Amino acid sequence: MVRLLALLVGDVGAFLLAWGLAVAGAVLLERGVWHQLWPFNSPVGSLFVLGALAALGVFAFLGQYTKRAAFWDEVSIVWRSLAIVALGSFALSFFAQVAYTRTQFLLAWVLAFLLIPMARLAMREMLLLSGQWRLRALVVGQGINADEARLAILQERHLGLEVVATVGEMTSDVALQAQALECSTVIIAPQNFESPRPRVLAEVLTTTHRFDVLLAPPLWGLPVHGMQIQSFVSSDAVFLRLQQNLLKRRAIWTKRVADVIGASLALLLFSPLMLWAALRIWLEDGRPIFYRQMRIGEGGHEFGFYKFRSMVRDADQALELWRTDHPELYAKYQKNFKLADDPRLLRCGKWLRRMSIDELPQLWNVLRGEMSMVGPRPFLHRELERVTPEAIASYKSVKPGITGLWQVSGRSNAAFEQRLALDNWYVRNWSLWLDFVILMKTVRVVLTGRGAL
Template sequence: MLKKQRVINQLSQFPTDIRASTFTRVRKGDWWRRLITLVTVDTSLLLLAWLLIKLRTNFYTDRNYLFPSLLISISIQIGALAIQGNYAPGNKRHDYWNLIRTLTFAHSLILVAGFLDKSIEGFMPSNLIFFWLTSTAFICFGRLSVNKTLEYLRKRRILACNSVFIICSEEEKEQALSCIQTEQRYSIAGTENSISLDKDHRLETLEKLNKLGVTEVFISLSAIQNRIYLCWLFQTAGITVHLLPMELKPIYRDLVFHNVGGIACLSFISPAITGKDFWLKRIFDFCFACLFLIFTFPIYLAIAIAIKLDSPGSAFYRQTRIGLHGKEFKVWKFRTMRNDAEKMQKELEALNQTKDGILFKIKDDPRVTRIGRFLRRYSLDELPQLFNVVLGEMSLVGPRPLPTRDVNKFSARHLIRQEILPGVTGLWQVSGRSDILDFEQVLNLDLTYIENWSLWLDFQILLKTVSVVLNKEGAY
């Protein structure tokens, strides 16, 4: 129990993305200087290409259209380059074939804009062909020049290299150092062995990296035990993670393949601003929950009256559940059991139908009241949890919050599901609900949700929840 509590305490210090309501952070490193440099160079070269067209032809009959046309054209091209990742860290900035394809697509959009606004004579096909050729050539030449200039400045020690740290076994250290030094764009701040990633040392390691000003960390696959959590840990601190060497199996959705010193590695790029995912999800949850509560208030009132008429006791039931970072909170539900249900549970433990005993499930639970069975069949007993959503204790979609009795039986690897806000519904609920009696299946579904989260996924789960509830699938 002491070891488990220590893990919970460590996890709670590093909230990230959809996993916690923290203030946003800006990624470490000089990425923003490179970004400003590239955008400035690209904008200047595109402006130069535009001016060449002006010198080549009598560009406009009406000079009032010069600035709008210029602004639209350059904005479309810079926007397309940004969307295609041509300003992102790594080698994609110098992927010239991707640059050519992106600028070709951008010019097709400019052509469409010209047809929509026929008064802009500068958007003629003949001018656009010349503009496409010159701007593409200039951008590719500009990227090559920036790349070579950075290499020269780094070799001369005029420009500081990215400060990186290596975590690997003693046997792998020499090879890792050789590969990274080959790149000549990294300054190696130090190395550690795999012990530094153990539960008892990872926070100390992260503090050390922060003091050294490390912006990127290279970790050998053999040194990582819990890959997903460690990637979150470093990304929250604004540190990009590279896994070296590459292993041919899925690890995480947001990764990029890089070549470092001739060896392929997987890079977990730290987002420019962390925590934004949480606030997108939180705003969606709050607005949806408030609107739903307003429009369904009569249903809440009818259910509460039915419960009071069916059996003595309160219409609502509040139970202690374990939420974000292992913190306790009171979850709201409509009461579906007798008042002495918790006392009776000890007597019914022998009838538990789950395989590992972590969850407590009985198909014909004698504690459930008559109206309670109806509410459970259609999951109407869960509706008051929207109050928890409004209060920020829960999300609409996420891992189900479990009682203290269940969480006390967790092993350390199960605790990762406590790193995001618990949900009213989730993949578990739409993939079998109470028919899933193996907690490992539940954990795998929760991990699938965490790794692939998006607002669209939340919306899909909400729609599927409606279908599952109406069909009474896996409910008892």
């Protein structure tokens, strides 16, 4: 009950704050008055309250205050719900012929889109710190699947699950072990379903001991993001509908349109910063300002990959000299084709890399259709020697990206093999929403500098 009330209070507070900020914005634009801070003083305020109550009802109906979900999955549900309610509110105002300031009403809903996820995040953090949102969990299983289950829980902190132990064998003692560890949740992660033990254990835990049971089936290598579950009346059969979105023509065109719009807006937004970066490079080391390197793109075709030059002009020649003059440095570079303290970097180059400003010229590659805003990191020729044929085929099926899962999952701290695994996962599980989530995580990573070189 405490958790439900906390999340509900957070949403109500977010709606009230959205309305207050919208009124303040309207007053500054000379299209509103301060007495409308109390929403019932105007028809538009009453209409917004009605819409907010409808949204709260939709959230409750969808289990937003009781169920646990990954943060970005929850944001997706919140935004879709708000979009429907907001459109309904606008339609109601039109048919009821309510006189109101459209700027204020629109601003209130836009702010609600931003503030409600922030309120959810803040409330979940408070509940986690107080222990109200934390559930002790026991993982049952061994091998890759159990490791993946633990890692997924660790990465999604706001699920509130805390893995306190892992049990390898699926025996009748699992229930006693879970009780001894005060676990309310048991996660069953079998390596396969050849044995009946996972099914028997799940049945015992749910019917006899009333644990909350989560089943993590071994589906590695399959497109799981957005997977649809189809069950049937009076049948134990369950179908999992797989979707390889990036193989669909409509998805390819949707991604391309999003890339063109995103790259165009980013160029307009960051053009002053790009001019400043170019000036810094020119003042420190002269021309050229840009660094062009041949990379492997979609279909295995080569293209010119652009960056702001962050190294001295003879950087490639210096790298070749490391083979004989500094073999230990060259060996360190070969592990991930990067160095944290690369001696070839310009003074301004360190800052350009840390803030990822050196990547901004790749927006031109996006507009040219050679790259995407989000995708696998483009390979160098020498990197292909370390890639399996299956991974190469997956990589060549899409456009490489400016940012991607590798960059937001540790960036340069991630090993080369992990980079391949993350890029392959992205290709299998692409969605437009996934691209948006990666872009949002990229902003956070750039601002914190975590993992950057």
